[in-house]
Amino acid sequence: xxxxxxxxxxxxxxxxxxxxxxxxxxxxxxxxxxxxxxxxxxxxxxxxxxxxxxxxxxxxxxxxxxxxxxxxxxxxxxxxxxxxxxxxxxxxxxxxxxxxxxxxxxxxxxxxxxxxxxxxxxxxxxxxxxxxxxxxxxxxxxxxxxxxxxxxxxxxxxxxxxxxxxxxxxxxxxxxxxxxxxxxxxxxxxxxxxxxxxxxxxxxxxxxxxxxxxxxxxxxxxxxxxxxxxxxxxxxxxxxxxxxxxxxxxxxxxxxxxxxxxxxxxxxxxxxxxxxxxxxxxxxxxxxxxxxxxxxxxxxxxxxxxxxxxxxxxxxxxxxxxxxxxxxxxxxxxxxxxxxxxxxxxxxxxxxxxxxxxxxxxxxxxxxxxxxxxxxxxxxxxxxxxxxxxxxxxxxx
Amino acid sequence: xxxxxxxxxxxxxxxxxxxxxxxxxxxxxxxxxxxxxxxxxxxxxxxxxxxxxxxxxxxxxxxxxxxxxxxxxxxxxxxxxxxxxxxxxxxxxxxxxxxxxxxxxxxxxxxxxxxxxxxxxxxxxxxxxxxxxxxxxxxxxxxxxxxxxxxxxxxxxxxxxxxxxxxxxxxxxxxxxxxxxxxxxxxxxxxxxxxxxxxxxxxxxxxxxxxxxxxxxxxxxxxxxxxxxxxxxxxxxxxxxxxxxxxxxxxxxxxxxxxxxxxxxxxxxxxxxxxxxxxxxxxxxxxxxxxxxxxxxxxxxxxxxxxxxxxxxxxxxxxxxxxxxxxxxxxxxxxxxxxxxxxxxxxxxxxxxxxxxxxxxxxxxxxxxxxxxxxxxxxxxxxxxxx
Numbered sequence: 001x002x003x004x005x006x007x008x009x010x011x012x013x014x015x016x017x018x019x020x021x022x023x024x025x026x027x028x029x030x031x032x033x034x035x036x037x038x039x040x041x042x043x044x045x046x047x048x049x050x051x052x053x054x055x056x057x058x059x060x061x062x063x064x065x066x067x068x069x070x071x072x073x074x075x076x077x078x079x080x081x082x083x084x085x086x087x088x089x090x091x092x093x094x095x096x097x098x099x100x101x102x103x104x105x106x107x108x109x110x111x112x113x114x115x116x117x118x119x120x121x122x123x124x125x126x127x128x129x130x131x132x133x134x135x136x137x138x139x140x141x142x143x144x145x146x147x148x149x150x151x152x153x154x155x156x157x158x159x160x161x162x163x164x165x166x167x168x169x170x171x172x173x174x175x176x177x178x179x180x181x182x183x184x185x186x187x188x189x190x191x192x193x194x195x196x197x198x199x200x201x202x203x204x205x206x207x208x209x210x211x212x213x214x215x216x217x218x219x220x221x222x223x224x225x226x227x228x229x230x231x232x233x234x235x236x237x238x239x240x241x242x243x244x245x246x247x248x249x250x251x252x253x254x255x256x257x258x259x260x261x262x263x264x265x266x267x268x269x270x271x272x273x274x275x276x277x278x279x280x281x282x283x284x285x286x287x288x289x290x291x292x293x294x295x296x297x298x299x300x301x302x303x304x305x306x307x308x309x310x311x312x313x314x315x316x317x318x319x320x321x322x323x324x325x326x327x328x329x330x331x332x333x334x335x336x337x338x339x340x341x342x343x344x345x346x347x348x349x350x351x352x353x354x355x356x357x358x359x360x361x362x363x364x365x366x367x368x369x370x371x372x373x374x375x376x377x378x379x380x381x382x383x384x385x386x387x388x389x390x391x392x393x394x395x396x397x
Numbered sequence: 398x399x400x401x402x403x404x405x406x407x408x409x410x411x412x413x414x415x416x417x418x419x420x421x422x423x424x425x426x427x428x429x430x431x432x433x434x435x436x437x438x439x440x441x442x443x444x445x446x447x448x449x450x451x452x453x454x455x456x457x458x459x460x461x462x463x464x465x466x467x468x469x470x471x472x473x474x475x476x477x478x479x480x481x482x483x484x485x486x487x488x489x490x491x492x493x494x495x496x497x498x499x500x501x502x503x504x505x506x507x508x509x510x511x512x513x514x515x516x517x518x519x520x521x522x523x524x525x526x527x528x529x530x531x532x533x534x535x536x537x538x539x540x541x542x543x544x545x546x547x548x549x550x551x552x553x554x555x556x557x558x559x560x561x562x563x564x565x566x567x568x569x570x571x572x573x574x575x576x577x578x579x580x581x582x583x584x585x586x587x588x589x590x591x592x593x594x595x596x597x598x599x600x601x602x603x604x605x606x607x608x609x610x611x612x613x614x615x616x617x618x619x620x621x622x623x624x625x626x627x628x629x630x631x632x633x634x635x636x637x638x639x640x641x642x643x644x645x646x647x648x649x650x651x652x653x654x655x656x657x658x659x660x661x662x663x664x665x666x667x668x669x670x671x672x673x674x675x676x677x678x679x680x681x682x683x684x685x686x687x688x689x690x691x692x693x694x695x696x697x698x699x700x701x702x703x704x705x706x707x708x709x710x711x712x713x714x715x716x717x718x719x720x721x722x723x724x725x726x727x728x729x730x731x732x733x734x735x736x737x738x739x740x741x742x743x744x745x746x747x748x749x750x751x752x753x754x755x756x757x758x759x760x761x762x763x764x765x766x767x768x769x770x771x772x773x774x775x776x777x778x779x780x781x782x783x784x
């Protein structure tokens with residue numbers, strides 16, 4: 001058994017990026033029933049295309065149905081999950097007992113129980129197993145030591161979050177948005193009130209009044225614990241972030257792929273932990289914590305700041321076409337000019353750094369600079385492939 | 398309808414144990430989220446209430462990671478359960494544990510967040526052979542709950558009055574602001590958002606984590622007559638705070654003999670603003686349609702691809718993503734722009750990515766077409782079906 005690397009797929013492009021950079025599986029949301037109302041979300045045709053793309057590369061596709069549904073939505077579910085099964089979706093991720101029961105009675109697709117369902121202990125996991133769940137996604141409060149015990153004693157697949165944003169509350173147990181913003185956080189409308197600054201007036205003069213981002217959590221980073229996940233027989237490592245950028249996705253998936261692969265093969269020199277850590281700090285992020293993975297969340301897990309930390313790199317775009325005849329076509333998201341140094345993130349191994357000495361527009365006319373949202377042609381480089389992400393040292397102004 | 402109330406400390410035990418309530422929910426510091434009774438005190442209170450003929454419920458509503466669960470099991474198993482009429486749990490693991498290890502103990506299951514559909518609630522109901530009550534979410538409107546009551550064979554409880562919990566975290570979020578850690582001592586603060594108009598959130602921190610409450614409190618008192626004749630069997634009054642406990646007499650009077658003017662007077666003099674929450678309707682997904690620009694969302698039928706670049710007066714770079722048949726120059730296409738415009742047009746020139754002029758497109762990829770005014774990046778291209 002090997003540790004599965006599970007990546008978020010916010011849209012079809014990101015699905016392809018995740019798979020190409022080494023994800024063993026991806027999770028995505030359809031247009032309904034998921035927890036990210038603002039994400040790109042997949043149409044049925046896109047799910048079909050995503051499944052075909054992933055399966056061709058031995059990657060699995062899981063579809064999230066993790067919203068807490070009302071009765072009228074439950075009625076629409078059987079048709080949707082039957083279609084998912086027919087398309088070859090490998091599993092659905094659910095958090096609601098009603099969704100679980102409905103999926104179970106509609107088709108034979110595997111069911112993974114979401115972290116939203118408070119999967120925190122052996123007894124809960126045993127319960128879901130007895131109902132027919134294939135896998136549980138443990139709450140982010142569960143340590144690897146606890147997860148090991150759960151895995152051993154329950155005999156069911158166990159998935160754990162390893163990277164990305166953290167809820168400060170037990171998942172599913174925060175309804176601030178519901179009451180203050182009129183948006184149901186457990187149905188995809190979380191307004192991220194926990195990231196707001198609050199002034200705190202302590203009772204009985206326990207402490208002077210203070211302004212603080214006291215409910216904002218640092219981001220999870222478990223890359224240094226990959227060997228412990230493996231030792232605990234954890235089945236799948238999940239990267240959070242269907243709403244995040246392709247640069248985040250490519251960097252995190254590539255780093256974790258390298259870390260996981262370094263456990264089992266001596267194929268070539270593996271990146272050092274320092275190199276991987278540096279990579280994970282190369283894009284905009286909140287400060288990191290290992291969170292509950294190695295024990296209880298301490299007070300150091302609070303991110304008492306408004307903005308994330310800027311990384312060293314910004315995204316330039318992605319390679320849309322790579323052929324010896326036409327060269328490389330890059331969809332540019334941040335402007336470039338001749339002489340700029342860019343870095344093409346290969347799917348595996350060292351990235352390719354180049355200085356732009358020739359640039360052409362999409363009609364093959366030489367240019368000296370290019371603005372965002374345009375197509376750029378540059379000369380072909382053999383190791384570069386479609387879906388490679390391109391980045392550049394520097395920060396957005 | 399019958400009424401119950403949590404007892405979380407010895408102080409509110411004496412003030413609450415009159416005739417109003419038929420049942421008391423005993424909250425210990427070891428097993429409940431915000432209780433402060435030690436287990437011995439809780440058992441003592443239970444004995445006293447038993448003598449008064451009241452129903453007594455042991456509250457074990459913590460969510461528990463494996464290591465916490467193991468410790469709490471030991472505490473739970475040492476308690477004399479004959480003192481209690483039922484055990485109330487929230488963690489699905491605790492529910493399963495009671496159902497398998499204590500099949501003769503009556504169970505009350507809290508389904509507070511989510512569980513907003515009958516299929517799910519019935520699913521939880523059938524897992525226990527000794528489930529005596531389902532505590533339903535305060536986000537469910539009255540008409541839906543009453544429908545559920547018809548279909549459930551278990552008694553249903555809802556909250557009638559008291560603080561509205563918003564947030565339950567295992568982390569100690571106030572402690573980090575103290576120079577010296579306070580250990581397991583209770584910390585309390587009032588939070589005011591600096592970025593939204595909301596102020597007055599009560600925030601509690603204890604050994605189990607941090608809890609946040611709505612600045613306003615729930616009151617369904619002006620619907621009490623409707624509730625009293627409904628199929629909802631139990632109504633909960635969460636009266637833990639001194640300002641709430643002192644209102645017991647008025648609340649009792651309103652329950653037994655509701656008067657609009659008396660309630661108005663009570664509302665006006667009460668320390669917190671009172672709301673009915675989602676009792677009438679829950680529209681917390683009404684804004685979702687505004688969170689995504691549906692105009693840039695792909696529709697599958699006749700979809701060809703999207704514009705990747707608009708070079709004014711020169712060309713359009715189009716990413717053809719789906720091309721099941723062949724797309725020929727001159728065929729009618731519909732271009733849907735992100736701002737909602739629809740252009741019916743046709744392409745006159747096309748070049749593949751190598752710059753070779755072509756008449757038909759047979760496979761997905763990047764293509765350069767003649768410029769078409771009023772288009773923009775991310776516009777969706779559809780083969781025109783004539784409808």
